[in-house]
Amino acid sequence: MNLVTIKNMTKRYPIGNSEFTALSNINLEFEKGEFCGIIGPSGSGKTTLLNIIGSLDTPSAGSTVVLGKDIGNLSEKEAAKLRSRHMGFIFQTYNLLPVCTVYENVEFPLLLINMTPNERKKKVISALEWVHLTDKINSRPNQLSGGQAQRVSIARAMVKQPELVLADEPTANLDAENSRNILDAMVNLNKELQTTFIFATHDEKVITYLKRKIFLVDGKVTSDGK
Template identity: 70%
Template sequence: MENIIQINQLIKRFPIGKGEFTALKGINLTFGTGEFAGLIGPSGSGKTTLLNIIGSLDMPTEGEAIVLGKPISKLSAKESAKLRKESLGFIFQSYNLLQVHTVFENVEFPLLLLDYTTSERKKMVMDALEWVGLTDKVKSKPPQLSGGECQRVAIARAMVKKPSLVLADEPTANLDAANSHNILQTMLNLNRELKTTFIFATHDEKVIGYLKRKIFLKDGLVDHEEWIKK
């Protein structure tokens, strides 16, 4: 299995008043292609901070995170944007769909930043909506959808460009059990079919049950790991 993420002695500090808060205290991790892994831990354990750095939304204070061969700390803003645009997908706790746009437009949005023709975009959007079972909702707008449907749109948006890596921060936090399982099964299927790497930040037992690799964080450090053979 090829490594797509390599994290070496990663430290992240945030200024708080005149002092500093160390969120990550020296993380060492590697992730391979097609993993379905989760960063698990209570609030303040550093899982979202780590996910943000992997997603090049934030910079390490010390150490390095090499994502798809790119050292995050050395990337310019433009290079970070290019990495996210071409290779990363994000799924958020609160879906974060553009409320005034239709389902189709929301899913199409990442493709507008890439050089696809209109017909290519249309096909890719319809494929993504088929993966998540929402082809009948193309013209709906987010306020007309249920929470589960919104998160499926968010998954379609994250997956539409077939990224190498999808980062999901508490994706089921706002969903009931049935919808959570539905969503997780969808992501698991996509992981199997497209070999996309999924990394979750979660403390939800429902999510943890689906993970093939569980990385437990505690106070900014990796406490222990579990590999599940399924």
């Protein structure tokens, strides 16, 4: 069964009196356990596509069905529920909550789904073990290096063991060694938990790790290397 099914999807943005087409007639399917990436230059529509899959935005035409839910027809509350229960996000700039410790940042998604404290603790520790950051539990984001912060971000995305993780340029701010560490961690999680990873990237380091490469140019899929 497909985790994500995108059919004839188009996304347009109003610019003044005219419209700009960010994505045009996209048809894609993603299955459980995939480790794939949307690749393209800046402005090709990668982030827009990722945002629509992540229910942060809606398509202008066509349909995008994620885990059986049509993104275009979801209310704000339903979209929030879908994200909080079934999706994890990894951002280029990590986007950790600055006032929370590493532990609290990773715990945050679990607080949104009302998990018991004991269960939360177990899952947070386990997520921090995946990314080898148990020694930084009480550190604040501003006390971490870029690589460590991105690993916290991965732990936060993975802690509830979502079906789908969306990573927008996760290595753009990292050096080669940290990028490799991060990607290794994600590959392991993908294997171990069968979590689907979709990347938006134009980073060669990431591309070499991908099992499926979808090339996007000017909002159109030019190749889908399954």
